[in-house]
Amino acid sequence: MTQFVLAIDNGTTSTRAIVFDRSGKRCGIAQKETTQFFPDSGWVEHDPVEMWRNTLEVITAALADAKVSATDIAAVGITNQRETTIVWDRATGVPIYNAIVWQDTRTQSVADALTEKEGITRFSKLTGLPLTAYFSATKIAWILDNVPGARAGAEAGELAFGTPDTWLLWNLTGGVNGGVHATDVTNASRTLLMSLSALEWDDSLLDVFRVPRAVLPQIRSSSEIYGTAVGPLLGVPVAGILGDQQAATFGQAAFGSGETKSTYGTGCFLIMNTGTDIVHSQSGLITTVAYKLGAEPAHYALEGSIAVAGSLVQWLRDNLGVISDAGEIEALATSVEDSGGAVIVPAFSGLFAPYWRTDARGVIVGLTRFVNRAHLARAALESTAFQTRDVVDAMSADTGVTIPDLRVDGGMVRNEFLMQFQADVLGIPVIRPSVSETTALGAAFAAGLAVGFWKNLDELRALWTEDARWFPSMSEAERERQMRVWRKAVSKSLDWIDDDSPAH
Numbered sequence: 034m035t036q037f038v039l040a041i042d043n044g045t046t047s048t049r050a051i052v053f054d055r056s057g058k059r060c061g062i063a064q065k066e067t068t069q070f071f072p073d074s075g076w077v078e079h080d081p082v083e084m085w086r087n088t089l090e091v092i093t094a095a096l097a098d099a100k101v102s103a104t105d106i107a108a109v110g111i112t113n114q115r116e117t118t119i120v121w122d123r124a125t126g127v128p129i130y131n132a133i134v135w136q137d138t139r140t141q142s143v144a145d146a147l148t149e150k151e152g153i154t155r156f157s158k159l160t161g162l163p164l165t166a167y168f169s170a171t172k173i174a175w176i177l178d179n180v181p182g183a184r185a186g187a188e189a190g191e192l193a194f195g196t197p198d199t200w201l202l203w204n205l206t207g208g209v210n211g212g213v214h215a216t217d218v219t220n221a222s223r224t225l226l227m228s229l230s231a232l233e234w235d236d237s238l239l240d241v242f243r244v245p246r247a248v249l250p251q252i253r254s255s256s257e258i259y260g261t262a263v264g265p266l267l268g269v270p271v272a273g274i275l276g277d278q279q280a281a282t283f284g285q286a287a288f289g290s291g292e293t294k295s296t297y298g299t300g301c302f303l304i305m306n307t308g309t310d311i312v313h314s315q316s317g318l319i320t321t322v323a324y325k326l327g328a329e330p331a332h333y334a335l336e337g338s339i340a341v342a343g344s345l346v347q348w349l350r351d352n353l354g355v356i357s358d359a360g361e362i363e364a365l366a367t368s369v370e371d372s373g374g375a376v377i378v379p380a381f382s383g384l385f386a387p388y389w390r391t392d393a394r395g396v397i398v399g400l401t402r403f404v405n406r407a408h409l410a411r412a413a414l415e416s417t418a419f420q421t422r423d424v425v426d427a428m429s430a431d432t433g434v435t436i437p438d439l440r441v442d443g444g445m446v447r448n449e450f451l452m453q454f455q456a457d458v459l460g461i462p463v464i465r466p467s468v469s470e471t472t473a474l475g476a477a478f479a480a481g482l483a484v485g486f487w488k489n490l491d492e493l494r495a496l497w498t499e500d501a502r503w504f505p506s507m508s509e510a511e512r513e514r515q516m517r518v519w520r521k522a523v524s525k526s527l528d529w530i531d532d533d534s535p536a537h
Contacts, residue, residue, distance in 0.1 A: 035104070035105055035106060035107035035486070036054060036055065036101075036105055036107075037052050037053065037054055037060060037099065037101055037105050037106050037107065038052075038053050038106065038107055038108050038109070038110065038477040038480055038481045038486055039051070039052050039053075039092070039095065039096075039106050039108075039109045039110075039266070039269070039477070040053065040109070040110045040111075040112065040273075040473035040474065040476040040477040040480070041088055041091075041092065041109065041110070041111045041112070041201060041473075041476070042112050042113075042277070042280075042470075042472055042473040042476065043084065043088065043111070043112070043113040043114060043197045043198070043201060044067070044113075044114055044277065044298065044299070044472075045067070045114045045117075045134065045135070045136070045298070045299045046066060046067055046069070046299060047064050047065060047066045047067055048064070048065055048067060048084065048087045048088050048091055049062065049063065049064040049065075049091055049095075049470075049473060050062070050063050050088070050091040050092045050094070050095035050096075051095060051470055051473040051474075051477070052095050052096065052098070052099040052101060052106075053473075053474060053477045055486070055487070056496060057468055057474060057477075057478075057493075057496040057497075058468075059468065059470060060099040060101075061095045061096065061097070061098035061099025061100070061101065062095055062098060062470075063090070063091040063092075063093075063094030063095040063097075063098060064091060065087040065090055065091050067079055067083070067084065067087065068080060068083060070131060073139070075137065075138035075139055075141075075382060076133075076137055076138075076139050077133075077134040077136045077137045078131035078132060078133060078134060078137070079117065079131060079132040079134055080131055080132070081119045081121065081128040081131070081132050081197075081200055082127075082128065084132065084197060084200065084201075085200065085201065085204050088201055088204075088205075089264065089265060092264075092265045092266060093265050096265065103262075103265065103266050103267055103268060103269055104268075106266065106269045107269075107270075107480075107481065107484050107486045108258075108269065108270050108271070108272040108273065108480035108481055108483060108484045108486060109205070109262060109266055109269050109270070109271050109272070109273075109480055110271075110272065110273030110274065110275070110475075110476030110477050110478075110479050110480030110481075111198045111201055111202060111205075111271065111273065111274045111275075111476055112198070112274070112275050112276070112277050112280035112472050112473060112475060112476035113196060113197040113198040113201070113220070113274075113276060113277055114134070114135060114196075114197055114277060115135060115196060115219075115220055115223040115276040115277060115278070116135035116167060116168050116169050116172075116196065116223045116224070117132050117133065117134045117135050117169075117196055117197055118132060118133045118169045118172035118173055118176065118194065118196065119132045119194070119195055119196070119197065119199075119200045120173065120176045120177070120180075120183070120187075120192055120193070120194050120248065121192065121193055121195075121200070122186070122191065122192060122193075123190075123191060123192065123193050123209070123214075124191065124209065125209065126204070126208045126209045126212075129176065129180050129183055129186075129192065130176045130179075130180050130183075132197070132200075133172040133175065133176065135167060136299075136300075136340065136382060137166070137172065138166050138382045138383070138391070139166070139175065140166040140171035140172060140174070140175050141165070141166040141383075141391050143166070143171045143174070143175070144164050144165050144166045144171055144391075145391070147164055147241065148164050152164075153165065153389055156225060156238065156241075157313065157320075158313065159228055159229065159235060159237075159238070160222070160225055160226075160227065160228070160229055160235075160238070161222065161229045161311070161313070161319060161320030161321055161333075162222075162223070162225055162319055162320075162321075163319070163389050164225070165389065165391065166391075167338070167385070168223055168224060168225040169194075169196065169223065169224040169225065169226070170224055170225035170226050170238070170242040170244060171225075171242065173194050173224075173242070173244050173248070174242055174243050174244060177243070177244075177245075184245075187245045187247060187248045188245045188247060189247070190247040190248075192247075192248050193214055193248055193250070194244075194248040194249060194250070195214070195216060195250050196216060196220045196223070196224075196276075198216055198217065198220050198274045198276070199214065199215065199216045199220070199250045202214075202215060202216075202259060202260070202271060202274065205260075205262045205263070205264070205266065205271055206259070206260035206261065206262060206263065206271060207260075207263050210263075212260075213259050213260035213271075214250045214251065215250045215251040215252070215253045215259055216250045216251075216252060216253070216274065217252070217253055217254060217255045217274035217275065217276075217325070218232050218252060218253075218254065218255060218322045218324075218325045218331055219255055219274075219275050219276040219279040219321070219322045219323070219324060219325075220274065220276045221234075221250075221252045221322075222321050222322040223276060223321065225238065225242065226238045226239060226242065226244060226249070227252065229311055229320060229321075229322070229333075230311060232252060232322070232325070232331060233252060234246060234249055234252065253274075254325040254326060254327050254328070254329075255273065255274055255275050255279070255283075255324045255325050255326065255479050256272065256273050256324070256325075256326045256327055256479040256480070256482045256483045257272065257327050257483050258270045258271070258272045258483055258484065259271050259272065259274070270480075270483075270484055271480075272479070272480040272481075272483035272484050273476050273477070273478070273479030273480030273481070273482070273483060274476070274479070275324060275475055275476055275479055277296075277298075277302075277472050278296055278302040278304055278336065278472075279304070279321070279322070279323055279324055279334070279475070280471075280472045280473070280474075280475030280476045280479070281294060281296045281302075281304075281442050281443070281471045281472040281475055282294050282304045282306065282323060282324075282334065282475065283323075283324055283475030283476075283478055283479060284442070284468070284470075284471030284472060284473070284474035284475030284476075284477075284478060285440045285442060285466060285471050285475075285497065286490075286493055286494045286496070286497040287304070287306050287440065288306065288332075288490045288493075288494065289306060289308070290306055290307055290308035290310070291305065291306065291307075291432075291434055292305070292306050292440075293305040293306070293428070293436050293439060293440065294439070294440040294441065294442065294471075295421055295439055295440070295441050295442075296441075296442050296443040296471075296472065297342055297343065297417065297441060297442070297443035297444065297445035297446055297451070298342065298343050298443040298444055298445070299342065299343050299344045300338065300339050300340050300341060300342050300343075300344070300385075301339035301342035301417055301420060301421060301443075301445075302336060302337070302338055302339065303336065303337040303339075303421060303424045303425065303428070303439075304321075304323065304334045304335070304336045304337075305334060305335045305336075305428050305432065305434075305436070306323050306332060306333075306334050307323075307332075307333050307334055307335055307432070308332055308333070309330045309331070309332060309333065310333060311333050312333065312335055312431060312432065314335055314427070314431045315430070315431060316387055316426075316427035316428075316430045316431050317337075317386050317387025317388060317389055317427055318335045318336060318337050318386055318387060318424070318427050318428065318431060319335070319336040319337070319338060319386065320333065320334075320335060320336075321333065321334050321335075321336050322334070324479070326479075326482060327483070335428055335431060335432070336386075337386040337387060337421075337423075337424025337425075337427060337428065338385045338386050339385055339386065339417075339420045339421070339424065340379075340380075340381070340382055340383070340384075340385045341379035341380075341381055341382075341395075342417045342420070342445060343359075343443075343444055343445050344379075344381075345377070345379045345413045345416065345417070346359050346362050346413060346414075346445075347359065348379075348381075349362070349409065349410065349413055353409075355406045355409055355410060356410065362410050362413070362414065362448070363414075363448045363449065363450050363451070365406065365407050365410040365411075366407065366410040366411035366413075366414050366450055367411075367450050368407045369405075369407045369408055369411055371408075371411065372399075372404075372408050372409075372411045372412040372415060373399075373401070373403050373404040373405070373408035374399040374400075374401060374403075374404065374408075375397060375398070375399045375400055375404045375408050375409060375412045376397070376398050376399050376412055376415075376416070376518060376519060376522040377395070377396075377397050377409070377412045377413055377415075377416045377522075378393075378395060378396050378397075378398075378416065378522050378523050378525070378526040379395050379413075379416055380393035380394050380395045380396070380526045381394070381395050383530075384523070384526065384527075386423075386424055386427065387423055387424060387426075387427040388423075388523070388527075390526075390527055391530070392527060392528055392529060392530040392531070393523075393526040393527050393528075393529060393530075394526060394529040394530060395526065396522065396525050396526045396529075397409070397412070398522045398525050399518075399522070414448065414450060414451045414454065415454060416519075417445065417451065417455075418451065418454045418455040418457075418458045418459075419458060419515075419516065419519040421455060421458075421459070422458045422459055422516060422519075423520075425439070425459055436461060437461060437462075438461050438462040438463070438464055439455070439459065439461060439462070439463050439464065440464050440465075440466065441455070441463055441464065441465055442465070442466065442469060442471040442472070443472075446465050446469065447469075449503075452465065452501075452503045453503045453506070455503070456503040456504060456505045456506075457505050457506060457507035457512065458507070458512055458515060458516065459505065460505050460507075460509065460512055461505065462502050462503065462504050462505070463502070463503045464499055464501075464502050465499070465500045465501045465502075466497060466498065466499060466500055467498040467499065467500040468497075468498075469500075478493050
């Protein structure tokens with residue numbers, strides 16, 4: 034009798050495979066880092082072949098770590114970095130270009146040209162999304178226009194597009210030998226090509242972005258059997274797909290309207306479930322699909338996407354040498370009482386929610402001779418909390434709901450200083466769950482539901498337990514003072530990119 038579900042978690046910086054039992058406990062794990070390529074200013078790429086090779090390696094290693102085999106696995110679920118764009122040859126299975134990562138801004142000029150008359154919200158009612166290079170549509174067109182012969186091949190049906198979930202599903206289920214070419218509604222909702230209400234590819238959008246329908250995967254629910262795996266998971270049904278932030282929401286058991294979570298990883302992503310209602314933001318948030326279980330109606334969400342969180346810590350390590358390991362930052366940050374007046378706005382590729390300003394660039398303000406590397410470390414962590422507060426305020430403005438507490442997950446939630454500071458600037462409790470791998474757990478939940486491994490959402494909700502809770506200790510006056518300073522710093526980052534800006 035199968036006693037486990039396996040989740041594949043393809044993130045921006047690594048790929049993991051995790052084996053979970055019926056209680057949601059992690060029984061085996063393996064992880065492999067993803068090579069990052071930066072071929073030009075604002076360009077970010079991954080190698081899809083490496084992505085697939087790493088996936089095979091971590092599946093095998095996770096099964097070994099759990100001391101189980103494929104016959105013990107009831108289902109496999111996939112969760113993935115969203116918006117990242119891969120195009121490959123259907124006949125050979127070979128990608129025609131590297132994956133263009135969600136952070137990549139090379140197509141921003143295309144997006145800007147499309148916003149000239151009707152603005153960034155041109156397609157918001159239809160897609161729930163602002164018109165920026167963040168999403169997949171302009172990335173697909175760039176590949177088709179810049180790889181010789183690609184557009185003709187795409188129109189002839191010889192090429193396939195997918196976000197990483199689609200690429201992994203296709204390979205898991207056989208690749209050139211009958212691989213399933215599909216995605217789920219959560220990932221499709223991040224392309225700028227899907228109607229949010231119809232949950233189908235929209236011809237008017239395909240025309241605007243010049244994306245041939247022939248390259249697109251079939252849109253399916255987030256929890257159903259898509260196909261059967263070959264290779265190390267031979268015979269196991271692939272039965273769940275959720276974009277990473279939706280998967281984290283699902284893993285946090287935030288199934289009800291108004292329930293909210295925030296994931297602190299490479300970026301920071303806060304999602305509020307709005308139930309079966311599509312709520313269009315007036316405050317700079319994204320409207321997206323939260324999940325769809327089989328034939329049931331889709332559930333929707335408001336999302337605040339913050340581009341830079343954990344990657345700012347990496348920048349301090351790799352670019353400035355402020356720390357030699359990411360784990361050092363908490364001790365360094367808490368070695369000083371405050372940031373010394375320094376504020377970092379990490380708008381490396383513009384500002385995402387709630388500002389959506391592509392002309393912004395990162396700034397460090399408030400510098401004096403007093404400021405040292407410890408102050409910068411503290412300012413870096415504080416910037417993540419400030420950005421989250423901006424998004425929480427926008428959510429409350431859009432919904433009229435005061436968020437009572439915030440469930441958190443992701444690699445940065447191990448940082449106790451950050452969690453306390455987050456509670457302080459929000460003025461509400463911050464709660465960390467017992468299972469920290471909520472993204473992978475959400476994919477496992479979706480897959481397990483599809484095959485009857487778990488019965489229903491109530492059973493999954495009962496598995497969620499609390500690990501730690503931080504209560505605000507900052508005064509309201511100090512909280513608002515710090516936010517005023519933060520927003521003043523944000524204003525200094527705006528209007529930086531113009532015709533006279535250097536390339537780098």
